Each structure stands twice: as C-alpha cells, then as structure tokens.
Amino acid sequence: MFKKLVSxxxxxxxxxxxxxxxxxxxxxxxxxxxxxxxGYIPNIQYAPxxxxxxxxxxxxxxxxxxxxxxxxxxxxxxxxxGEFPFAVASGEQVLLARSQGLPVVYTFAWYQxxxxxxxxxxxxxxxTPADLAGQRIALPGLFGANFIGLQALLFSAGxxxxxxxxxxxxxxxxxxxxxxxxxxxxxxxxxxxxILRSQKFKLNELxxxxxxxxxxxxxxxxxxxxxxxxxxxxxxxxxLAKGISxxxxxxxxxxxxxxxxxxxxxxxxxxxxxxxxxxxxxxxKAEQIGYSDPQxxxxxxxxxxxxxxxxxxxxxxGAFTNKFVPN
Numbered sequence: 001m002f003k004k005l006v007s008x009x010x011x012x013x014x015x016x017x018x019x020x021x022x023x024x025x026x027x028x029x030x031x032x033x034x035x036x037x038x039g040y041i042p043n044i045q046y047a048p049x050x051x052x053x054x055x056x057x058x059x060x061x062x063x064x065x066x067x068x069x070x071x072x073x074x075x076x077x078x079x080x081x082g083e084f085p086f087a088v089a090s091g092e093q094v095l096l097a098r099s100q101g102l103p104v105v106y107t108f109a110w111y112q113x114x115x116x117x118x119x120x121x122x123x124x125x126x127x128t129p130a131d132l133a134g135q136r137i138a139l140p141g142l143f144g145a146n147f148i149g150l151q152a153l154l155f156s157a158g159x160x161x162x163x164x165x166x167x168x169x170x171x172x173x174x175x176x177x178x179x180x181x182x183x184x185x186x187x188x189x190x191x192x193x194x195i196l197r198s199q200k201f202k203l204n205e206l207x208x209x210x211x212x213x214x215x216x217x218x219x220x221x222x223x224x225x226x227x228x229x230x231x232x233x234x235x236x237x238x239x240l241a242k243g244i245s246x247x248x249x250x251x252x253x254x255x256x257x258x259x260x261x262x263x264x265x266x267x268x269x270x271x272x273x274x275x276x277x278x279x280x281x282x283x284x285k286a287e288q289i290g291y292s293d294p295q296x297x298x299x300x301x302x303x304x305x306x307x308x309x310x311x312x313x314x315x316x317x318g319a320f321t322n323k324f325v326p327n
Contacts, residue, residue: 031059032232035066037075037087039217042067042262044273045190045280047254048110050261052243061235067261076220080104085225086236091215091300091320092148092309098319099310103223106320108237109292110244111216113209113283116149119173119193120204121183127204129157129211138167138182145216146186149208151307156211177201190279198272209283214303215296215320216283223318230324237324241289248281290325 038046049065052058058065068075075087076094080102094106120126124135132154139146154160169176173185173192178201187193193205208214219240221233247254255277259265265273297320301313 030062031064032062033064033066034085035068037068037070037078037084037089039075039088041069044255044258044262044265044277046261047251047258047277047280048240048243048247048284050243050258051247051254052239054257054260055243055246057239057242058235061232061239063232063235063239076104077102079220079222079225082222082224085221085229085232087220088217089220090145090217091297092145092304094215094220094319095301095304095314096309098314103318104220105223105226105318106215106218106292107221107226107233107324108219108240108290109215109286109325110218110240110290111283112286112291112293114145114149114152114212114214114216115189115280115283116145116208117187117189117193118150118153118206118208119177119185119187119196120206121177122202122204124183124204126184126206129153129159129206132157132184133159133163135184136165136167136182137184137186138169138173138176139186140171140173141168142166145188148214148303148307150186152208152212152214152303153206155303155306177203190276190283194272194275194279198269198275212299212303213293213296214300215292218290218292226321234324234326237290238326241326244284244289247277248285251277251281288325288327290322292320292322292325 053065075084076089076097078084079087080097091106094104097104118126118132126132126135137150139150141147151161154163167182169182173187174195176182177185177196178199185192189207193203196203219236226233251274255274297316301316304310305313
C-alpha cells in the first residue's frame, strides 16, 4: 500500500519540458515569469494570490505569476526535478517527496491549520472523534488531505481505519450527503460544510484543527532554488505574506479582485463565497504570517508513519525552513 500510494503521488512528469520560469526583458533587472502549480481550480480561496498580483506585490519582487490549475501537473515532483521553482502544496506532500529522495523544501506556510472537517448528519450525534467508531464514512478516495485528516482524527481517539467503514465516492461529498447516500462525509472546512448549510441542511462538524496541529498548504521550493536564488524565494514569501495580510484586512475588496480571476464567481451566491473566504481567513491568520510550526511537522511525520505512507520519519531539518518568512 505504501509503495503504491507514494508512486501515484510522486510520479515524475518526464514529458513536461515547457518553459516554467524565464526572464522577461533583456537585462538582469527584468521581471521573472514563473508558472505556479496551484493544485486546484480557480477559487475564492486563492484570493491572497490574486490580491498580491493586483496590488503589485509580486511585481515589486520582480515576479510575474502564471497560475497553473492543471490537475495533470505534479507540482511537487516538478519542483524536486528542477522544472519549477515553486508550487503550492501541503505538508504531507513534502514529506512523501523527501522520503523518495526529492530535494523539496517547504518555505512558507499559507495555512496555519489543517482545513479538513468531518461532516455528519445530526441524528448520528457525532460530537467527538471517538463517536466515529463503527460509522460509515465517505470521502473522495484513499489519498490527499481528506484521507490524511480522517486518519488524524481517528488516531486522536485511539481508533484506526479498521474501526470504521470507508466509502470512496470521488469529489461528490455535497451531493452524496444531500441525497442521503452518505450520512458522514469528509471535506474542506471552507467548502462542503458551508455549501451544505447554505442549502439548509443540518449537520454536525468536527474540524481536524480542533484536535491535532498538522502542516497544511504552503509554498514549496527546492534545495537548488534556495541555494542559488535566495532573493527569489524571499520575494515570493514577502509578496504572498502581503497578499494574505491585505486579504485578511479587506475581505470585501479581495472578493472583488477575485472576480477577475475566478470564472463564474459573479454568478455564484456572494454570501456563500464570502463565508468561504472568511472561513479560509481563519486558517491563514498568524502572529507571523508564513511561519511554519515545527510541532505541526512532527505531528505530520508521526501520522504518515502510522498510516504506512512513509517507512520511517523524515529528517525535518531539510524539509522546511522559516528563514524566508518576513517579519
């Protein structure tokens, strides 16, 4: 199981050789064009990136971003292979990659908490992780943040997958819950629970972040980029930190800016989209925006070993750094 899952997540896209980072202009002071794998479709949750572009924060750092929303782009593997200087990825992806020898480094914590929730029908009375024992739980598949979050909650209550029944349903959590096919689903805290409540469904919610601190999404770079272009890594971190800070302070304006980047956002319920944005903001706030919590890395390391996704703990000394996080 370990080898199969890791190979699926980390298969190198050998055939991809398009230019992913280039200098625009003929002199050394030109703008750096960077293709950034985002890991998901255009969404209001990417507002800090859109704000940072529109406010000129990336331009100030000499960076022009090209957002890559393709699911076929394995950002972490390509960063490790030197094809991309950066990607948006989560902590478990970094540890999985490093366990396979890829020299990727997490340089900026966008999310300060792990944004996954267990959503359950109220009649089940699931109030704590221990109440999941014996339950039938639906999630997209045995991969990714939803799977990580479920097992983290189970382990927090002394349970394992053997104590529950798991259904893999693809990314259909809202429909499955709404139609009564699944009484418990796993989803993103700033997505499925909000959508279901907007549709007047009653539910209970367990947030993984309330029970265990895990490293979530952030900016991933490589040992090579850090060694050869530290100013670029610092510029990326500073621009995103400014974008996050501005979004936290001005969510309405961030929504307006996002209309330019997210197709059909204007056709969606603004109240729901603002709930999604404001809930996301809860997960971005920090005394020092971008700071990566060492204990969260320790917890993630231990979790992946328990899940048998890595054979032994990864040396965390090279897995993440806070030296590029702006004050």
